[in-house]
Amino acid sequence: EDQVTQSPEALRLQEGESSSLNCSYTVSGLRGLFWYRQDPGEGPEFLFTLYSAGEEKEKERLKATLTKKESFLHITAPKPEDSATYLCAVQGFQGAQKLVFGQGTRLTINP
Amino acid sequence: DAGITQSPRYKITETGRQVTLMCHQTWSHSYMFWYRQDLGHGLRLIYYSAAADITDKGEVPDGYVVSRSKTENFPLTLESATRSQTSVYFCASSADGYYGYTFGSGTRLTVV
Numbered sequence: 001e002d003q004v005t006q007s008p009e010a011l012r013l014q015e016g017e018s019s020s021l022n023c024s025y026t027v028s029g030l031r032g033l034f035w036y037r038q039d040p041g042e043g044p045e046f047l048f049t050l051y052s053a054g055e056e057k058e059k060e061r062l063k064a065t066l067t068k069k070e071s072f073l074h075i076t077a078p079k080p081e082d083s084a085t086y087l088c089a090v091q092g093f094q095g096a097q098k099l100v101f102g103q104g105t106r107l108t109i110n111p
Numbered sequence: 112d113a114g115i116t117q118s119p120r121y122k123i124t125e126t127g128r129q130v131t132l133m134c135h136q137t138w139s140h141s142y143m144f145w146y147r148q149d150l151g152h153g154l155r156l157i158y159y160s161a162a163a164d165i166t167d168k169g170e171v172p173d174g175y176v177v178s179r180s181k182t183e184n185f186p187l188t189l190e191s192a193t194r195s196q197t198s199v200y201f202c203a204s205s206a207d208g209y210y211g212y213t214f215g216s217g218t219r220l221t222v223v
Contacts, residue, residue, distance in 0.1 A: 034211050043201050043214030044154075087154070097142055097161070097208025098169065103153040 002027045002092050004102035012108045013078055021073040021105045023088030033071050034099060035064050036087040044087055078109045114138075117202050117215035124192050124222055132187045132218045134202030142208040143185040145169075145177065147198040148217075154201065160185055161208070192222045 005024045013019055025033065032051050036044035048057045050066040057064050061082060063074045073086055085106045089099040115136040124130045134143065145157040146169075156169030158177040166177050174196060176188045189196055199219050203212035 031209065032211075036214075041217075043203075043216050046211045046213065049211055089154075091209070097205070098144075098156055098159065099212065100156075101146075101154040103151070 002090055002100040004088055004090055004100055006086075006088050006102035006105050008105060009103070010106040010108070012110065013075075015079055015109055015111050016077050018074070018076045018078070020075070021086055021107070023071040023073070023102055024069060025071070025088070025090045025102075026069075027090045027092040027100075029093035031091045031093050033066055034089040034091070035071070035073055036089065038085045038087055038104070047086075075107070078107075080109045080111050083107055083109045115202060115204050115213055115215045117200075117218050119218060120216065122218060122220050124220070126193060126222055127191050130189045130192055130220070132189075132200055132202075132220070134185045134187070134215060136183055136185075136202075136204040136213075138204065138206070138213075139182055140204035140206050140213075141182070142205040142212075143179065144203045144205075144212060145175075145185070145187045146201045146203065147171065148201060149198050157187065157200075189220075192220075194222050196220065197222045 003026045007022045035047040038044045048064040053068045065072045085104045087104045089101040118133045144159040146154045148154050155171050160166045160179045199217050201217045202215045205212045
């Protein structure tokens with residue numbers, strides 16, 4: 001059974017204080033690992049897809065990396081508008097196009 | 112408007128009543144999905160559809176029914192609502208099921 005565990009559950013940072021969010025996964029053949037951002041009262045918004053170990057993708061202050069067991073979402077010099085819940089999900093080759101999500105990390109950036 | 116829309120945004124219903132949540136997408140995406148989001152459980156897949164008239168169960172299908180007579184619509188019906196079905200429901204679509212989903216804004220359902 002595919003599983004995703006995200007840590008920490010919540011993270012509070014000061015504006016400009018860089019940090020990383022972790023996503024550990026087990027899957028029977030990884031097809032893709034996805035990062036989403038979710039604002040309160042809204043649906044998840046797609047950020048990145050990573051397909052193979054060693055791959056990295058960047059978007060503004062965010063950079064996602066992937067190993068064979070985990071993914072990190074690095075946030076550099078965050079701003080208050082980066083406050084959101086960040087969700088990680090995996091899709092396996094045997095998963096019939098289904099995404100399995102972690103419980104998310106709630107990130108708060110204080111000005 | 113282009114995109115994926117869910118209706119209603121908020122719904123309060125009584126235990127035992129039937130309720131239908133609507134999902135409409137304008138991209139002609141083949142794949143559509145229903146997830147529920149609860150504290151402590153994250154997003155869990157209820158049902159999904161690979162094309163019109165093709166549906167399959169996800170992780171938590173009990174108590175729910177889906178249909179997909181048209182590519183653009185994927186309604187979710189709670190046949191006899193229970194308090195445990197109080198949740199936020201998200202619909203999503205994908206062109207081929209592989210390159211990530213686009214989610215709707217959700218329906219917050221409260222069963223009293």
